[in-house]
Amino acid sequence: MKAKEYNFKYNYLYPLLGVLLYFILSLMFFYLIEVKFEFMQLNNTLYLLFFIFLIEAILHANAAQELKIPALTFILEFAVYLFAIIIFSGRYQGLDSILTLNNLDLFLFWGFSIFIWYQTAELCRLLEYFRKDFDKIYDRSSENWNLEEFRRLLDYPVIWPRLTQKISWLNLSLFIIWAAVGEMNSTIIVLTILFLVIEVFLLALTYLDKKTVDWRVNRIKEPAAIKSGWRKFLLFFIISALLLAFLLPANYQPLPMDRINSFLAQRLALTEMPEINPEANLPENSNSGKVPSAVEDEESLLIEILFIIIQVALTLFLGFILLALILFLIKSELSKIKNLPQFFKSFYTFLIKALKDIFASVKEMNFNLSSSWKKRREKKKNKKLNKKEVKDIKNIDLSGESNSIIIRIYNSLLKLLSLKGIGKDPAATPYEYSSYLQDKYQDLKEEINNLTDIFVESAYSNHSLGENAVKAAKSIWKILKKKI
Numbered sequence: 001m002k003a004k005e006y007n008f009k010y011n012y013l014y015p016l017l018g019v020l021l022y023f024i025l026s027l028m029f030f031y032l033i034e035v036k037f038e039f040m041q042l043n044n045t046l047y048l049l050f051f052i053f054l055i056e057a058i059l060h061a062n063a064a065q066e067l068k069i070p071a072l073t074f075i076l077e078f079a080v081y082l083f084a085i086i087i088f089s090g091r092y093q094g095l096d097s098i099l100t101l102n103n104l105d106l107f108l109f110w111g112f113s114i115f116i117w118y119q120t121a122e123l124c125r126l127l128e129y130f131r132k133d134f135d136k137i138y139d140r141s142s143e144n145w146n147l148e149e150f151r152r153l154l155d156y157p158v159i160w161p162r163l164t165q166k167i168s169w170l171n172l173s174l175f176i177i178w179a180a181v182g183e184m185n186s187t188i189i190v191l192t193i194l195f196l197v198i199e200v201f202l203l204a205l206t207y208l209d210k211k212t213v214d215w216r217v218n219r220i221k222e223p224a225a226i227k228s229g230w231r232k233f234l235l236f237f238i239i240s241a242l243l244l245a246f247l248l249p250a251n252y253q254p255l256p257m258d259r260i261n262s263f264l265a266q267r268l269a270l271t272e273m274p275e276i277n278p279e280a281n282l283p284e285n286s287n288s289g290k291v292p293s294a295v296e297d298e299e300s301l302l303i304e305i306l307f308i309i310i311q312v313a314l315t316l317f318l319g320f321i322l323l324a325l326i327l328f329l330i331k332s333e334l335s336k337i338k339n340l341p342q343f344f345k346s347f348y349t350f351l352i353k354a355l356k357d358i359f360a361s362v363k364e365m366n367f368n369l370s371s372s373w374k375k376r377r378e379k380k381k382n383k384k385l386n387k388k389e390v391k392d393i394k395n396i397d398l399s400g401e402s403n404s405i406i407i408r409i410y411n412s413l414l415k416l417l418s419l420k421g422i423g424k425d426p427a428a429t430p431y432e433y434s435s436y437l438q439d440k441y442q443d444l445k446e447e448i449n450n451l452t453d454i455f456v457e458s459a460y461s462n463h464s465l466g467e468n469a470v471k472a473a474k475s476i477w478k479i480l481k482k483k484i
Contacts (some may be wrong), residue, residue, distance in 0.1 A: 006131060006134045006209070008289075008357060009061050009205075009209070010128065010131035010134075011058075011127075011131065011357075012058065012062075012132055012357075014202060014205070014206065015058045015061070015123060015124045015127060016055075016058065016128050017198055017201065017202040018120060018124075018167070018202065019051075019054045019055060019057075019058065019120055020194075020198050021167070021168075021170055021195060021198055021199060021202070022054065022119060022120060023050070023051055023054060024111070024191050024194055024198070025170060025173055025177070025195065026050065026116055026176065027192050028111075028174075028177045028188060028192075029048065029173075029177060030042060030047075030109075031187060031188070032177055032181060034179055035181075036180065036181075039105055040105040040108070040109065041105065042089075042105070042109060043088075043089065043090070045088045046085060046088060046089060046109065049081075049084055049085065050087055050109075050113050050116075053081055053113055053117060054116060054117060054120050056077070057117045057120040057121050057124070058120065058124060058308045060073075060077070060121065061120075061121050061124035061125065061128070062124070065128065078114060079112075081110065081113065082107075082110050082285050085106050085109065085110055086103065086106060089103075089106055091103060091106070106179075114463045115425065115468075118125060122166070123163075123166060126159055126163045126166065127163070129159040130159065130206075130209065130213075132211075133213060134213070136154065137154075137213065147391065148272075154213075160210055163206065164203065164206075167202065167203060168201060168203075170195075170199070171199075174192065174195060178192075259357045280355060294401070312344070316338055329418040341398065384463050386419055389415075389419065390416065390419060394416075394481045396409070397409055398474060402458070402466070402467070402469065403458040403459075404469045405470050405474075406454055406455055406458040406459075406469065406470065406473045407455065407458060407459060407468045407475075409451070409455075409473050409474070409477045410451065410455040410459075412477070412481075413451070413477070413480060413481075416480075416481065416484055417437070417484065422437075422440060430452050430455060431452060431456070432458055433452075434448055434449060434452040441483075441484070442484075444479070444480065444484075445482060447476045447479050448480070450472065450476055451473060451477070451480070454469050454472060454473050454476075455473075
């Protein structure tokens with residue numbers, strides 16, 4: 001594995017697959033809330049913005065490996081993201097319209113996005129351990145290091161279980177979403193299929209890389225056929241899974257959720273308290289339950305004033321916390337703020353370098369695909385030519401002088417065997433080559449031996465062989481060309 005290949009995989013490819021997993025689960029979660037509770041009214045632009053925000057987490061994690069990013073950058077990122085959410089939601093009507101209860105679903109969406117952003121960043125950090133271990137291994141590949149000492153420098157044996165657990169635990173969220181939905185929904189089914197395919201693909205590729213590291217550390221030569229065979233099996237598995245999933249009938253239901261729900265509803269109905277008849281103990285005096293309107297107005301005014309006081313107090317408290325946090329960060333990051341121009345210059349350099357690496361990897365991947373396609377075409381062409389040549393050899397002209405026919409048959413046999421990769425050594429005698437062929441083709445021992453005798457007699461004698469020898473050679477040739 002080349003350095004460029006694993007840098008691209010662990011910096012961009014695998015984190016992107018992780019982002020897709022989190023994004024699909026988030027879509028299912030938002031869909032569930034929107035359908036079941038009719039609470040979150042989000043448009044497609046916000047989902048696209050959320051996906052871009054997660055991609056930015058990958059870039060942020062990669063930039064943090066090379067640059068010392070100020071802590072204020074996080075606040076700036078999240079604030080810009082929040083403002084973009086409100087703008088693209090179509091609800092922005094001025095700054096006073098941001099902090100309202102109508103935008104509560106947008107703030108929850110923003111908070112959930114930040115949580116997923118941190119999960120993505122943590123996944124990138126775990127994958128970074130693998131990349132660093134690859135650097136250590138390939139840097140020391142030519143040295144005479146001790147295996148036991150070198151293993152202590154590697155982190156991947158400890159990180160691998162954490163990585164698999166982090167990805168596998170996402171299945172619990174998937175199960176909870178399915179249990180909450182409680183029915184077969186086409187949107188949920190399609191998203192689940194995509195989620196499981198990407199999850200299997202990510203775990204399989206990382207496992208193959210882990211085995212590559214194991215082989216490299218233990219100085220075991222990696223078999224070339226394993227990687228190509230593993231990828232073919234993985235591709236076959238994914239295609240089969242997709243076909244089976246999409247061929248299932250529309251009413252297929254592996255879990256009878258409707259029966260489970262009805263059973264739970266029946267059990268809950270049995271444990272409910274008996275309802276009290278509201279008309280049973282009504283007072284005879286119809287005016288006893290009425291409250292004077294003046295008292296009602298006074299109570300509603302007091303409640304309104306109380307809510308205003310609570311709202312103002314909470315706003316001041318939140319503002320004080322935010323102000324204290326900003327002052328603390330400014331004080332702690334004052335030295336870094338002075339170097340902001342240098343930071344942005346370094347970040348610009350990193351961004352250009354990252355884009356170049358991505359384009360170079362894609363270009364190299366495209367070149368590898370085109371070269372493999374070219375090799376495949378050449379192989380197919382050679383196979384076709386070999387087939388034609390074999391056909392020409394088998395259909396040789398068997399007319400003429402008897403000795404000439406026998407020699408032509410023997411030479412055709414040599415050409416046929418040469419195409420099979422078991423050609424005759426120029427220094428070997430016909431009988432030496434015959435014994436070699438008899439070991440290869442045990443069931444054709446007699447035919448090979450007889451044809452060799454006929455050929456030697458016709459090639460090294462002065463007299464011409466009779467018709468019987470030619471007939472025998474022709475019958476042997478029929479058997480040999482059919483079985484070889």
